[in-house]
Amino acid sequence: MVSAQFTPGRGDTAPLPRIPAGPPSRRAGGPLLKAAGLVAVAVVAGLVWWLVRGGSSDEAPPAAQSQAKEFQFVVSDGPVGATDCAANSYSQVRQFFTQHPCQRLTRALYTTSSGAGRALVSVAVVAMPAPEDAQQLKKLADTDGTGNVNDLVRDGTAKIPGAPKLADGDYLSRVTGASVTIVLSAFFDGHSDEATLQRISKEALDLAPGA
Secondary structure, three states: OOHHHOOOOOOOOOOOOOOOOOOOOHHHHOHHHHHHHHHHHHHHHHHHHHHHOOOOOOOOOOOOOOOOOOOOOEEEEEEEEEOOOHHHEEHHHHHHHHHOOOOEEEEEEEEEEEOOEEEEEEEEEEEOOOHHHHHHHHHHHOOOOOOEEOOOOOOOOOOOOOOOOHHHOEEEEEEEOOEEEEEEEEEHHHOOOHHHHHHHHHHHOOOOOOO
16 A cells, blocks of 8 residues: 555544335344344453453454555665774764764665655664663764764665765654664665655665664
8 A cells, every 4th residue: 555545543434324214124023133132242242251351362353454565675785784883984973983882783775666766775773872872873963964874885885886875865863762773765867756755764764674
């Protein structure tokens, strides 16, 4: 399902069909209605039993289906792990790591397509010693002109013909506990579609290699 067609939390259902008005049927009080009554009693009894057991039965109601993804990501390179974040970053972010060493850095590259556009996506996960360190890193990296973690194309690890400059593309980050996930995405061949690129970055946050 395409995300533009999906509206989470709506939960709308079609109205129940109306029963045509008409004279009462003699069959209304017959065996069919009695059987329906017994089924209703059984359903209610089963629900009560499930609630009494704390809802932990193996027969618990199924969970709601998760939202379908709009994009399919294919690994192009990585994941590549490291423990020296200062050596794998630049500018003020590099200076930050010299004073606040990370515990681990995991990076990977993906490709995905949308219509005629093909995008390259970098996903980096930085594990910091504490949540407050992760928050500081995110605040710094989110600020323009402060540098970033090197993507695998920038540092020469990945050799991808025609790879776009990811630093000039879309940027998105998220903190989860003591980890920071940083996503960079850009289209190949100069293709431009900012709205689509932002949706790609948002979905790529969930890839988080090695997190």
